[in-house]
Amino acid sequence: MKKRRAIIATLLTASMLLAACGSADQKKNSVQSTKNADGKYEPTLTITIAKQLDENAGKYAEGDDINKNPMVELTEEKLGIKLETTLLGGDAGNYDTKLRLALTGSEELPDVFPVYGTQMIADMIESGRVKAIDEDIEKYMPERLKEIYDKYPETFYPVMKDGKTYGIACAPTLTEGQVMIIRQDWLDNLGLKAPTNLEEFEAVIKAFTEDDPDGNGKKDTYGFTYSGSGVYNTGWVSDPVALFSANSGKHIPGSWQEDENGNLVYGSIDEGNRKTLELLAKWHANGWTFQEAAATGAWDAMGQFTEGKAGIFIGRPWAVGSVRDVTSVDPNAVIACYPNIKQDNGECTYQSAQTTDGWLMFNKDFDNMEAFFTYYDWLYDVAFGTGDFQYGFMEDYDYDIVNGEVVFDTSKFDPAVTDPFLPGKSTVLKNTPMIDRMQEYADAKAGKTETGAQIRAAADFESAPDMAEGYVIANDNREELIPNLYNAEPTPTMKKCWEQLQTMEAQVYTNIIYGKEPIESFDKFVEDWKAQGGEQITQEVNEWYKTMK
C-alpha cells in the first residue's frame, strides 16, 4: 500500500513537471495585435529578444533594469511594441552557450535574436528553429533599409542556404579603415616625409632607428610596431597587412579573394607575400621593427608607440586617442595620420573590411515580421536623422540641447552627467545603427553640420583634430577595404584541418621573420598547406561561392 502511494506521488510530480513544460508553448497564441492609424500596435505587442550584455552599456537608473528603462518605455509608448529580453548572455562564450541550450530546448528561443558566428548561424538553420524571411524582407522591409542592405550583399552569404535567407546583418555599415599613424615630430626632426611605398617605408623606419629621431643621443627608438602573434592581418590596430598587400595586392594574408578567373583563393599562400616576408625578416634582423611582435597581441603592440619607442603603426583612426599618452613620455610628441603606402604600380594597398557585427535571426514561430521591421526602421531614424530621432535617441541621455546647441559630450550636458543610461545599448542591436562611419567627418570638414553624426564629427574636430583627420583620410581611401569573400560556416574539411593550417601559417610566417627559417620555407609551406587539406578546402569554398553568385 505504502509503495503504491509512493508511486502515485511520483507520477503526479512528473506529470506536473510535464505540464509546466507544456504551458510555455501555449503562451504564444495571444490576441493578434494590429497597427492603428498612428502606426501604433494595439494591444501592446510583446517581442522577446536575446542580448549579449555589453560591457559599457551605461548605468540604469535606480529601480530600472534591462526590461524596464526609458528606451523600452519609449518603444512601447511610440510603437506599442514591448521588447522583452528573455535570453541574456554575459560574454560572447556565455551567450553562445545559452543559444545552444535554447536549441536543446532547456531555454526558450526568443522571437528575435542576434547571432555572432557563422557556425552558430549554420546550426540554427540546420536545427529548423529559425524562419526563412525572403518574403518578409520583400514585403515589409522599408525601401531606405533595402538600399542599405543592397550595398553589402556579402553580409547575406552566411545566412543563406538552399536559396533561402534566414536572417539579416545587424545594421551593416562599412567600419572605418586603418590609416598609418606616425610620429610627425620625428619626421620633422629628420627632415623626412611620410612614406608612400615600401621603399620609402624602409628608409623611414631605418632612419627612425638609426638617426636618433627624438634627439636624446640614445639609440632607444625604432621604426615600426605590429603584432605577429597570429595571422598577419589583425584588422583593427598594429596591423602589418598593408605591407603584405604592397606586394600581393588583394591577396592579403588570412583573406579569401577572387583570382583572375573569379575563383576564390586564400591570400596567405600568395607568392607576393613571400617578398614582404623577406623584407620583414631583413627589417627584423636590423632592429627596425618591434622585436617582440611575435609574442605580443595587437593592443599591447600598439603600446610601443605610446611608450615613445616606435615611430609608426597602422590602425583605425580612433587609435590616435589610445596612444595620446605618448606626450607624457615625450612632451614634444606630435601624432599624425597618413594614408597607407601604395603598391609599386601606384594602386592602393588593401586591408580587410568589416561590415557587420552579428546577424539577426528570427524564431520560426514569430509571426509578426511587419512589427519587427516597423521597430527596426524606427531605430534607423537615428542614423537618417529623421522622425523621432533627429540628433540621437533621447535627450538628456545620448545628447542634450544646451542654449540651442546640440551637445554629445555628457560633461557639457545641462545638468552634466557621468555614465548615463545609453538608449543605443538598450535595443535589439548592440550598437546604434549608422549609415556611414567616415563620411560625416568629410562632411564636417567641409562645414556641413546638420545630422547628429555630422555634429558629432565636428565636435571631434574641436577636441581631437588629429583623430578626426584620420577619419577623413580613411574616408578618402575607402577602396582599400575589401571584405573576406568567404564568410559562411566552416566547410567539412575546414572543421577538421583549418586549425592545423592556421597554426602552420602563423609558425612559418613568424619563423621566417625571426630568421629561424630561411625564406624557402615559404615554398614548402605553400605545398604543405595545399597537401594537408588546403586544396580540398579551396575546392569546397569555391563550390559554395558558385552557389552564391
Next chain:
Amino acid sequence: MMKGEKDKEKYLQPKRSWKQEIQRNWALYVLIMPAFVLAIIFCYVPMGGLIMAFQNYKPWLGITGSEFIGMENFKQIFVFQESYQAIINTLIIAVSKIVLGLIVPIVIALLLNEVSNVGLKKGIQTLVYLPHFLSWVTVAGMMRDVLGLDGIVNSAIQRLGMEPIFFLGEAGMYRQIIVLSDLWKGFGFGMIVYLAAISNIDQSLYEAAQMDGANRFQQTLHITLPGIAPMIIVMATLSLGNVLNAGFDQIYNTYSPLTYSTGDIIDTYVYRQSLINGQYSFGTAVGLFKSGISFMLTVIAYKLAYKFAGYRIF
C-alpha cells in the same frame, strides 16, 4: 596499514551479512546518504554525457538523437603531426613539472627544517608560499616584463656585455622557462605540506639518535625522510593524475607562434581547434582520452605504492 594488521582486523571483525550490518549501523548509513546521493547525481549521472564522445553531437537532436560515429572523434586527435607534437610537449612538460615539483619542495623543506631561527624560518615559509596565490594571468604578465627585451634579466645580460635574449620567443628555452616558473609559483605549497609532516615526527626518535651519536645529516636521512615518506607517496600518487595536465593557463598566456613547436600542449591545441566551431563531441573525446590515461596512471601508482611502500591512500 601493515599486512599483519590487516589480518588482525579480519580476525577481530567477524563477517556479517549486509542485512545485519545495516541493522547495526543504520544511523551511520543515513548520515552518509546525502553525500552518496549528491555524488550519484552530480558525478555519476552526468557521465552519461560521455556518449557524446562517440557521436556527432547536435544540440537540437540531443544525446538520444545524434548520429553515432564510433571512434571518429578519437581518430581526429591523432590525425595531424601537430597533435603528436602537442602530446609529446604535454608529456615532457608535465613529467618535468611533476618530478621537480616533488623533489624541490622536499629538499627545501628539509633545509628549512634545519634553520633554528624561528623568525627567519617563518619569514621564508610565508614568502615562498605567496606566489601560490597569484593567478597565471598575473604571473604571465610578470614573466613578460621580467624576461622581455627591456626586462630586468636582459639588462643584467647586457651589463655583462652579451646580446639580449628574447626568452619567450626562443623555442629551445620555452619548456625550461615554463617548468621553472611553475616551480617558483608552486613549490611553497608543497613545502608547507612536508614541513607539517616533519613536525609530526616523534621528537624522542631524534633524542635517541643523538644518544647513539648520529649527526644532523644522519638524523635527516634516517629519521626525517622515512618519517615523511608516506606524505611523499601521497603527493606523488596524486600528482601522477596530472601527467596530461601541463598547465593551460600558464602556457596559453605566454606562448606564441615562435614557441608552438615546443610549447603547444594538448589543452591549448584543443582550445584553438574548437574555437572555430563549437565542437562538443571532439572536446568530450579529448577530455575522455585524458581522463582515461590519468586514471590508468593513478591506479598503477596506487598499486606500486602499496607493493613497494606498503602504503594505501584509500
